[in-house]
């Protein structure tokens with residue numbers, strides 16, 4: 001057992017090791033030891049020199065020592081080597097710590113984000129073949145958190161039996177964006193037109209072929225928009241080429257894609273070839289850098305299916321296990337084109353930590369270790385991920401970021417991730433905030449209030465809409481409002497008539513979901529078209545309340561509501577029983593809201609209690625006395 005490895009293992013088992021520095025001198029010693037990163041030769045240090053003094057730490061150290069001598073489970077016994085120790089590496093280590101998976105990281109920076117929590121951080125350049133080779137030999141499986149690694153060395157190592165996931169060939173193809181495009185176009189994946197340029201004549205030819213603006217990209221070492229330049233006219237060509245470092249960098253051009261949205265799909269593939277896709281998300285960029293991710297994307301089911309199809313085909317053409325991020329363009333005419341693929345966890349999948357049953361990080365580890373893939377579906381209806389990009393250099397930038405974090409700490413459903421990078425730089429990814437909630441409208445409003453520091457923007461968003469065809473229905477419909485008020489469920493009450501205001505009904509029903517409404521209660525008398533028509537215009541659950549009318553006593557309304565054609569369901573309640581409609585709405589909402597669920601259960605218990613108390617009284621006093629009281 002290597003000294004530094006066990007120390008890191010001890011501390012990761014103990015949670016956030018930083019807190020131990022206050023508790024005991026020996027723990028502080030350990031902390032410093034763990035924080036220190038090791039150049040490769042230091043890996044030869046032995047366990048015997050471990051400075052474990054505190055009894056808690058010693059106990060863990062001993063168990064850690066013993067583990068190495070025993071046959072261990074694949075999870076804790078397999079060392080996963082990650083090339084790169086940035087924020088993605090850090091979040092991989094965080095996911096690994098839940099299952100005590102040992103993640104080793106290789107990064108040139110001693111204090112890179114992952115260094116503090118990886119099982120063993122090795123200081124070395126992932127682009128240096130020798131460093132990669134020495135590191136890989138200490139791991140059971142090697143993976144990446146960045147594609148700009150020495151892939152040629154990885155291919156050699158694979159031939160010598162090193163297990164690399166995804167395969168080195170995949171990393172080699174992807175790290176060269178031009179080669180990537182050639183690869184995907186050969187596999188029939190739809191993408192923007194592109195071609196290689198190696199002199200000004202070929203660049204001008206590209207301009208006349210594709211028109212302007214023209215996207216010029218570096219083939220290699222491109223990330224966060226660094227490596228792209230746009231020429232808006234022929235005159236701008238040479239400055240754009242110079243900005244990228246000239247033809248020596250290796251350049252190619254892409255036809256400008258006037259996309260309406262950028263989408264992304266994280267696809268996981270296990271070692272057995274089993275595939276699991278995360279929901280399609282929308283990515284919103286600022287200066288070519290991913291800034292906001294909305295999950296799920298607000299696109300039609302058809303576009304979602306098309307996106308999943310393109311993403312799966314793209315990943316299907318690559319070899320190896322792991323998660324892959326597929327960046328896509330959605331065009332105005334409904335085409336989905338591939339932008340690029342990353343063979344690793346991705347910024348567009350950060351939200352999965354809080355919003356999905358299995359995060360992309362855990363999924364990546366499961367995939368490379370050959371464990372069954374986890375459930376990639378969302379456990380919250382909506383999530384927004386906001387990248388904390390450096391707004392200024394140094395201290396002023398840090399101050400702005402920390403002010404934002406201070407505001408985020410007060411936002412319900414917000415989780416803060418700070419990468420602890422040593423330098424604050426403009427537009428650098430310093431951290432991110434994920435906000436989850438019961439609708440996209442709610443999370444968007446929370447994001448806005450956080451960004452604008454405006455509490456008024458956190459105005460309560462109605463979850464239930466109570467609508468009726470006429471104000472004459474209000475004396476009945478008010479009972480629904482009273483119930484919702486008692487349960488503290490935010491609601492709105494308005495008049496929408498299917499017959500007198502059909503346009504208003506149309507716009508109300510079509511926009512309800514986006515506004516955050518989750519259940520609609522519609523009262524209707526006579527022909528009772530309102531609940532049915534609204535149900536045909538929205539996918540939200542609709543509960544119709546038959547309203548008693550003078551002529552047919554409400555039976556006409558009841559029959560009209562229950563006689564909806566197959567495919568357009570409308571729930572209903574007894575004639576005039578608006579309270580039950582609201583209780584049903586509360587039960588629907590309570591399925592995704594533990595607090596509300598408790599209140600629903602309590603309501604039922606109270607109801608039972610009331611009946612039992614009455615029964616006891618009637619039995620005790622006799623019915624005649626009871627009637628008198």
Ligand SMILES: Nc1ncnc2c1ncn2[C@@H]1O[C@H](COP(=O)(O)OP(=O)(O)O)[C@@H](O)[C@H]1O
Pocket residue numbers: 192215217222223224225226227228254255256257258259262285288289327339340
């Ligand atoms: N062909 C294109 N047409 C229009 N915009 C593009 C095109 N290619 C890239 N972009 C824009 O630039 C961003 C960054 O480009 P990308 O090639 O993905 O670089 P990076 O590797 O830095 O993410 C994209 O997310 C998109 O907003």
Ligand SMILES: [Mg+2]
Pocket residue numbers: 327339340
């Ligand atoms: Mg990109």
